[in-house]
Amino acid sequence: MFDILTGAPLQLTLKVSAISVLLQFLVGIPMGLFIAGRSSPLRRIVDILTTLPMIFPPMALGFFLLLLLGKNGLFGAFLLQVFGLRMIFTFWGILFAAFIVGLPFMVKSVQAARRQMDExxxxxxxxxxxxxxxxxLRVILPNIRGGVITGLLLAFGRSLGEVGISLILGGNIIGRTETLSLAIYNAVFDGDFQLAARLSILLSLLAIAVILLLNGTHYRSFFLNVIHQSRLHMKRFKKS
Amino acid sequence: MIEFSARKKLLSNSGEFTLSLDISIPEGELVAFFGASGTGKTTSLRMIAGLTTPDCGYLQVNGNVWLDSAKKVQLPVNQRPVGFVFQNYALFPNMTVRENILFAQKEKKEKEVQTLLEVFGLEVLQHRKPSLLSGGQQQRVALARAIARKPQLLLLDEPLSALDMETRTSIQNELRMINREWGITTILVSHDISEIFRLCSRVYSFNGNTVEDKGAPANLFNSRLSGKVQFVGEVLECVQEDIVRILTLVVGNTPVKVVVPATEGDYAPGDKVLIASKAFNPIIRKL
Incomplete structure (x- = not known):
């Protein structure tokens, strides 16, 4: 029953999700802030490129990325020669897939929050x-915090459920590039519905835990502020 | 002394026009930018602060050149020692009242913050976020924050327009106190003639393309009348009755009815008028 908790798919999913959310946070904020600025041709190009993974069919995008990141591809060859990094059928391919599908949600949320902010x-x-x-650091980021958290939640959710691009870039190699989502796909494909159900519940619990954790940090500061204000009122009331 | 000249293409309701101004503001005075909406008052204030760039211009404040288009000199906004109070207050929603004021200081000096909180009556509210404050309280925080910056120039963009009469009078007194105590040169953008009379020593009138230094407020608003008792009012309603017109005016917070001959000019709701008395007869002049 609990063997799935120690299995490679869970470990790989946790590792990929954690790193991709961190990368989406680091890359998404500057990109979102950049495209929220005054309209310019460069901003429009970046905007279109970041929106693409959101609307492009995952299988088609995965195929194009396979061509680009393969050892003979434009970027794949560069990464292999300069950094010795193989993207296809490795952990890096899975990570790239999770990162790229979630990034638009982070960028768009930050962009919307920044545009709504009083200039x-x-x-x-x-x-x-x-x-x-x-x-x-002191004015913009604290005032777009809601947008950042929403973006992280959406990006995380999208990355966690990623199948199409992971399948093509990662190759769905059991024990190496098999994420929880792919493990569910494999279990269903093998007719093991019981395993698929357990893995699905595990994946859902993981998603709910992260939503609660991120929402918790968002609302914690609100509740702390309310408690702080109430304490001040009590102090004043006692004094008077 | 502040020397300011600028040219800037602007777009108003009646189309595009070029704002052209060339003014000198004596140091330590509280002066007003007066004129209809869309004549470039706020833009001029923003050009002084460095928030808007003029097409060409020159700005010298107390001997320091902040802007010289000819020599391509333009001091960035964060290097100009100004205190800017925005029409919508622009307080930082993520900071408390105290933190808003602390943020404005170059070096953190708690004692000075305490003094400002006391002067502006904000001690009790110091740990509240701006969203929990009334308009008048937010305005006080905005003023305290601008002062905490220790500016050479205080720029106030219609700071009292959204406040009720009582709060407005109270903050007007504080503005006068700031100018007197700290001696900060202050430019106030205002449509309110009574406010300008009460606070300002000099008025710059914005007339579409040009800006004129009118000197003392009295020179601008009552140069054509010799009545001893006079008020500034606003037309609320104008009703034609045979050979007379009945004007409903508001003077301060009090509505009054005045009868004028039908032949004496046209009045529309919103017009500013000067009401004077000469030999017991009311005299109305459109401003």
């Missing part, structure tokens, strides 16, 4: 003598 607070910070970096 005068950024101008106010500049008139107070603050540098662009201070404004980013």
């Amino acid at each position: 005068t607070i950024v101008e106010a910070a500049a008139t107070l003598g603050k540098s662009p970096m201070t404004i980013l």
Whole structure:
């Protein structure tokens, strides 16, 4: 029953999800902020490129990526020669697939949150003598926090359920590039519905746990603020 | 002394026009930018702060050149020692009142923050977030934050327009106190003639393309009348009755009815008028 908890698919899924969410966080925020700026040809190109994995059929995208990242592909050859990195049928291919499908959700959420933000607070910070970096860290990021968390949740959900691109780039090699989603696919394909059900429940629990964790950090600061305000009111009430 | 000249193409309701201004503002004075909407008052304030770039211009503040298009000098906005109070207050929603003021300081000085909180009556509210404050309270925080920056120039973009009469008067007193105590040169964008009379020593009138230095507020608003008692009011309603017109005006917070001959000019709701009395007869002049 519990053998799936120690199996390679769970370990691989956890590893890939954790790294891809971290990468989506690091890459998605600057990209989202960049394309939220004033419209320019470069911004439009970046915007289209980041949106592509969201609307492009996964199998077709996987195939194009296979051509690009294969050892004879444009980027594949470069990565192999410069870094000695093989993308196809390896962990890196799985990671790239999880990263690329979730990234648009992160970028779009950050872009929307930044566009909704009142621009005068950024101008106010500049008139107070603050540098662009201070404004980013102290004003912009705290005020788009909701968008960042929503983006991470959506990106994580999409990456966790990724099958199409992982199948093509990873090759679905049991024990090496078989994620939980692919393990469910394999179990169904083999007619082992009991294993497929257990793996599906495990995958769902994993998704729910991360949603609760991310939402928890989002609402924790809200509740802490409410508790802090109530304490202050109580103190004032006692004084008076 | 502030020397400011600029040219900037702007778009108003009546089409494109070029704002052209060439003004000098004496140091330490509280002056007003007055004029109809869309004549470039806020844009001028933003050009001084460095938030908007003029097509060409020159700006010198207390001997330091902040902008010189001819020499391609343009001091970035974060290097201009200005305190800017925005029409919508622009407080940082993620910070408390105290943190908003602390953020404005170059070096953290808790004692100065405490003094500002006391001066602006914000001590009790210091740990609240801006979203939990009223408009008047937010305005006080915005002013305290602008002062905490220790600016050479305080720029106020219609800061009191959204407030009720009582709060407005209270903050007007604080503005006068700031100008008197700290001696900061202050530019106030305002449509409110009573506010300008009460606070400002000089008025710059924006008339579409040009800006004129009108000197003291009295020069601009009552140069054509000799009545001793006079008020500024706004037309609420104009009704034609045979050979007279009955104007409903609001003066301060009080509505009044005044009868004027039908032949005496056209009035529409929203028009600003000067009401004076001469030999017991009311005289109405459109401003």
